[in-house]
Amino acid sequence: MNTVRQDVATLGSGWNNKVLLNYALAMRELDKLPITDHNSWKFLGAMHGFDRQLWVESNVLDDSDPVPKDLTNFTYGSQCQHGSWYFLSWHRGYLFAFEAIVAAKVKQLTGDDWALPYWNYLNNKNPEARRAPEAFLLDTLPDGSPNPLKKYPRRQGFSTLRPTSLDAFSLAAMAENDFQVGNDGSIGFGGGVTGNFAQFARWTGDLENNPHNTVHRLVGGGEGFMADPYLAALDPIFWLHHCNVDRLWEAWMNTAGKTMVRDPRWLDGPADRRFIMPVPGGAAGMRFSGRDTLKGGKLHPRYADLSIGTGVKPGVETVTRVSMGAPEQQNIEPIGANSAVVKVGSGPVRTRVDLDPQATNTGIAAMGATAPGTPVTRLYLALESVRGSAPSPQLEVYVNLPEGVDPYLHPECHAGSLTLFGLNVASRADGGHGGNGLGYTIDITDLAQRLTNAGDFDPNHLRVTLVPGEQITAQKPVTVERISVLKRSGIVS
Ligand SMILES: [Cu+2]
Structure with missing residues (x-):
């Protein structure tokens, strides 16, 4: 068969x-x-x-x-x-x-x-x-x-x-x-x-x-x-x-x-x-x-091919990203957060994330590490308890976008695109998780590196701009309880 x-x-x-x-x-x-x-x-x-x-x-x-x-x-x-x-x-x-x-x-x-x-x-x-x-x-x-x-x-x-x-x-x-x-x-x-x-x-x-x-x-x-x-x-x-x-x-x-x-x-x-x-x-x-x-389990599937359209070559040692060591030995710490709920409706909304400058500077210094045994870091933007009533709204996230500009003309500040699939379900107070909403992390390491090289990264704070995409309107807004920056630290292995 x-x-x-x-x-x-x-x-x-x-x-x-x-x-x-x-x-x-x-x-x-x-x-x-x-x-x-x-x-x-x-x-x-x-x-x-x-x-x-x-x-x-x-x-x-x-x-x-x-x-x-x-x-x-x-x-x-x-x-x-x-x-x-x-x-x-x-x-x-x-x-x-x-x-x-x-x-x-x-x-x-x-x-x-x-x-x-x-x-x-x-x-x-x-x-x-x-x-x-x-x-x-x-x-x-x-x-x-x-x-x-x-x-x-x-x-x-x-x-x-x-x-x-x-x-x-x-x-x-x-x-x-x-x-x-x-x-x-x-x-x-x-x-x-x-x-x-x-x-x-x-x-x-x-x-x-x-x-x-x-x-x-x-x-x-x-x-x-x-x-x-x-x-x-x-x-x-x-x-x-x-x-x-x-x-x-x-x-x-x-x-x-x-x-x-x-x-x-x-x-x-x-x-x-x-x-x-x-x-x-x-x-x-x-x-x-x-x-x-998993492999050997009764539900493990068989695929005709695992390399075309997957971006990986199975069985081949592909160094796609430097290894940060065993996950349990890595450390995650928040190095800053904004101070108020952000509500996104008909247009872009800006918020400031205050950072611990020392932790930020050491994080930035170690971002590009590749030598085995040396400290290495990655930075993430975390959006917590995102809520709304639309089923799968689209939210665009920018970092250090200049004020008053058209975001679409500044792809260099684009941190990531989120589709909040299931936001309607996750936000229902009578749902399984009490309407806690959803959480997302966006890896901003490369973006932070670029901004740093261009002299546009202030270790005291960053500005986050949320831009509504489809399914977000004044009638169906999306709220984000907290936006923080996480620093992930490990040792290159
Ligand atoms: Cu699905």
């Missing part, structure tokens, strides 16, 4: 892509099942996020449809782990369950084997890589019936991922050597430490912010399902996107010099409960934890 996941672009175009045709045929059948069935399209989508009222308003459910208890009591419903170190492991299990259920249906309908393909949108060698596979854009199946792969709305006129120069895709996450750093895991590839189960926890990992969050917003816009975690997994393209994110994680783990597990709690999952997924046939669920998703 062929269960190797392939690049969807290599499998043929339109409905000649048999993997996607089989996908569509299976989804059409799974759509006939009621939400009470663990193998139904709706049930599988609701596992990511579920809000009955929104689903009725969005014409997914009828008002009269009975909703199963195991969705509303969180046994299966609204499980997706974001802003957390379980983001990648939970979604790996989710992909596995979905793939098994679809494959069983494909087998029953056509006799074919089936594996979930990935959308390799970062493949620079394919000029069409950012265009959605055609099967997701066609109105009908070859037999003339409605195309299930295009059932739910996306950004108006969507066919291609179109980031601008600001929210450009970045593979910077792949250069990070550590899955987590800091006691709270606030810095690193994979997301912040959470003890208990939390749908939206606190710190977003590098890979989750970009390209994961970016692609959700670029497909979904403000109105499409992919932009909102309550609806995203209902769009069949969700699964090809997440398959690629999962592949990026696998590629990262297969690169020399990366530290995946340093805190064994990650291996066993949340302290208060196990992750659970449905299985084909819909009987009892399958329980799993992080260790099942």
Whole structure:
């Protein structure tokens, strides 16, 4: 049985892509099942996020449809782990369950084997890589019936991922050597430490912010399902996107010099409960934890390729960034913060972050260190408790932008682009985490170095300007509780 996941672009175009045709045929059948069935399209989508009222308003459910208890009591419903170190492991299990259920249906309908393909949108060698596979854009199946792969709305006129120069895709996450750093895991590839189960926890990992969050917003816009975690997994393209994110994680783990597990709690999952997924046939669920998703585990996937479009060459010693030593021997300290909540609505907002000049100067002096055994530092801007009501607003972050200028004319001050995917869920006071919002870190080491070289870096403070992108308006503002600068110190190894 062929269960190797392939690049969807290599499998043929339109409905000649048999993997996607089989996908569509299976989804059409799974759509006939009621939400009470663990193998139904709706049930599988609701596992990511579920809000009955929104689903009725969005014409997914009828008002009269009975909703199963195991969705509303969180046994299966609204499980997706974001802003957390379980983001990648939970979604790996989710992909596995979905793939098994679809494959069983494909087998029953056509006799074919089936594996979930990935959308390799970062493949620079394919000029069409950012265009959605055609099967997701066609109105009908070859037999003339409605195309299930295009059932739910996306950004108006969507066919291609179109980031601008600001929210450009970045593979910077792949250069990070550590899955987590800091006691709270606030810095690193994979997301912040959470003890208990939390749908939206606190710190977003590098890979989750970009390209994961970016692609959700670029497909979904403000109105499409992919932009909102309550609806995203209902769009069949969700699964090809997440398959690629999962592949990026696998590629990262297969690169020399990366530290995946340093805190064994990650291996066993949340302290208060196990992750659970449905299985084909819909009987009892399958329980799993992080260790099942790693090499040798029952949920470890196989990919046809781990190098094209991932920015890494597995098995090859690629020195992408100097190693700062074992994560537990690294130190994270705040060296300054702003003093008031920042609210971003219709236009750019400036705030001042006061710095400890001595700590800043020593940090700047060690930023470029490469000699083994010498101290090395990186600087980060941390945005804490970011809240708002839009599903995936875009926020642009600038450092030391001159006052009164057009930010777009000053890319040299651009620190980073954030897509605040799931901000609506993370900000709900009745949600799992009491509306604490989300946290993000932006690596500003290179920017600080550039500003220092240009004589534009004052060790006493820096100015941060937040510029609203799409989905942020005066009616739907975003607030940031605190902005601080973190200094990460280690020893070059
Ligand atoms: Cu996602």
